[in-house]
Amino acid sequence: MSVYAINHPLVQHKLGLMREADLSTKSFRELAGEVAKLLTYEATKGLELEDHEIQGWNGEPIATRRLKGKKVTVVPILRAGLGMLEGVTDLIPSARVSVVGLYRDEETLQPVPYFAKFANDIEERMAIVIDPMLATGGSMVATLDMLRERGCESMKVIVLVAAPEGIKRVQDAYPDIEIYTASIDDRLDENGYIVPGLGDAGDKIFGTR
Numbered sequence: 654m655s656v657y658a659i660n661h662p663l664v665q666h667k668l669g670l671m672r673e674a675d676l677s678t679k680s681f682r683e684l685a686g687e688v689a690k691l692l693t694y695e696a697t698k699g700l701e702l703e704d705h706e707i708q709g710w711n712g713e714p715i716a717t718r719r720l721k722g723k724k725v726t727v728v729p730i731l732r733a734g735l736g737m738l739e740g741v742t743d744l745i746p747s748a749r750v751s752v753v754g755l756y757r758d759e760e761t762l763q764p765v766p767y768f769a770k771f772a773n774d775i776e777e778r779m780a781i782v783i784d785p786m787l788a789t790g791g792s793m794v795a796t797l798d799m800l801r802e803r804g805c806e807s808m809k810v811i812v813l814v815a816a817p818e819g820i821k822r823v824q825d826a827y828p829d830i831e832i833y834t835a836s837i838d839d840r841l842d843e844n845g846y847i848v849p850g851l852g853d854a855g856d857k858i859f860g861t862r
């Protein structure tokens with residue numbers, strides 16, 4: 654598995670702003686979308702191109718390249734993953750959206766599934782799973798399991814912040830998956846929150862503190 658911590662200055666600047674304790678819901682939400690978009694740019698760098706000839710401005714043919722048409726499904730993990738969705742689909746507008754609803758039980762830290770709706774032909778698609786936080790990794794692995802059970806072979810992960818524990822959990826379960834993140838943070842605290850982290854990303858995006 655490859656973990657890509659994106660050090661681009663715009664990513665680091667925007668993530669730094671998101672860490673501010675008193676940030677408004679509006680700003681947190683906007684920044685989540687912007688960082689998601691920048692990470693999507695990185696995560697799609699391996700998409701295949703094909704040659705495509707077009708007629709240019711003066712009537713002469715021009716050799717161009719276009720995306721080979723790999724089918725993509727973006728998979729936000731509810732709720733917080735929705736805060737990244739628009740940023741991702743801005744760059745991949747034809748992507749189908751599959752939705753997985755999970756929350757993490759506050760006592761056991763185990764993922765509790767409550768909803769799932771997958772795009773058609775999921776087994777032919779590259780799935781890009783999005784969630785701001787990869788903490789213990791339980792929610793992400795549960796989502797990847799659902800996709801794999803439905804025949805999805807090609808999967809990538811985009812998270813805003815990852816804990817080493819979560820990276821290891823995904824790595825152990827899915828050694829071939831690529832993870833794209835704006836930061837690998839230090840650790841989890843006693844409640845399973847990422848430190849320094851962002852706090853509760855879902856609450857911040859939805860304004861439900």
Ligand SMILES: O=P(O)(O)OC[C@H]1O[C@H](OP(=O)(O)OP(=O)(O)O)[C@H](O)[C@@H]1O
Nearest residue numbers: 731732733756757788789790791792855
């Ligand atoms: O790696 P894990 O230990 O599983 O934790 C990460 C999960 O926790 C958060 O969701 P939460 O359960 O708070 O749900 P929400 O998005 O509805 O707020 C976060 O958005 C991840 O889905």
Ligand SMILES: O=c1cc[nH]c(=O)[nH]1
Nearest residue numbers: 788846847852853854
């Ligand atoms: O730090 C964390 C861990 C889990 N979920 C969050 O929203 N934040």
Ligand SMILES: [Mg+2]
Nearest residue numbers: 853854855856
């Ligand atoms: Mg939450």
